[in-house]
Amino acid sequence: MPAARFPATVVRTVDGDTLHVCDERGVTHAVRMLSIDTPETHYLGASQGYWAEKAAARLSELLPEGAEVEIQTDEQPSDAYGRVLGYVIAGDRLINRLLLEEGLAMTYIVAPNLLHAQELSEAAQRSFTSRRGMFGDPSVLLPYEFRWSLRGQSSAKLVGSLSRGEVFDLSEREQVPCWDRVFFFDVRDVKEPFVRIAPARRARGGG
Structure with a gap:
């Protein structure tokens, strides 16, 4: 809306x-x-x-x-x-x-x-x-990392780069600087300008 x-x-x-x-x-x-x-x-x-x-x-x-x-x-x-x-x-x-x-x-x-x-x-x-x-x-965890450490999981499925438009699996969030991250709780929210970067593509050097 x-x-x-x-x-x-x-x-x-x-x-x-x-x-x-x-x-x-x-x-x-x-x-x-x-x-x-x-x-x-x-x-x-x-x-x-x-x-x-x-x-x-x-x-x-x-x-x-x-x-x-x-x-x-x-x-x-x-x-x-x-x-x-x-x-x-x-x-x-x-x-x-x-x-x-x-x-x-x-x-x-x-x-x-x-x-x-x-x-x-x-x-x-x-x-x-x-x-x-x-x-x-340096001792401070990002708040969401703190919550995840206690809960043992995240509700987010994917993380994207606001500046580059690339979207990764959450486990690869270090690919994106913390200030540039966009979290996706639902894969259906991955829409232009965001593009999912598949692991196989990264393995070939494509991103």
């Missing part, structure tokens, strides 16, 4: 990438911020510690209770848990991008939600290469 926007008021933040908002009808929504991933404050009884708390504190600072925001959705307006999947806009600032710029989040772009993918990827690359925030701490 096409992207949509709705005005809302912040009720509270939960962690670095999740918050609750109240829309104009008085309905409260849990919002998972799209295309970014902050360190986990609590996942299966485990935490990523300092950087998780820092990201959560920063989101709370940026979006205090009562703050007026706009929530912009993408192709998939909600997830399996009933949360709104959205980009959070406060004034003229895209908060998703701001957390990347401050080194408090990494991109977690999932197809087909690609509305702000390019600008978010570029922000993540700048922070990663300059070792800003958590990227200056």
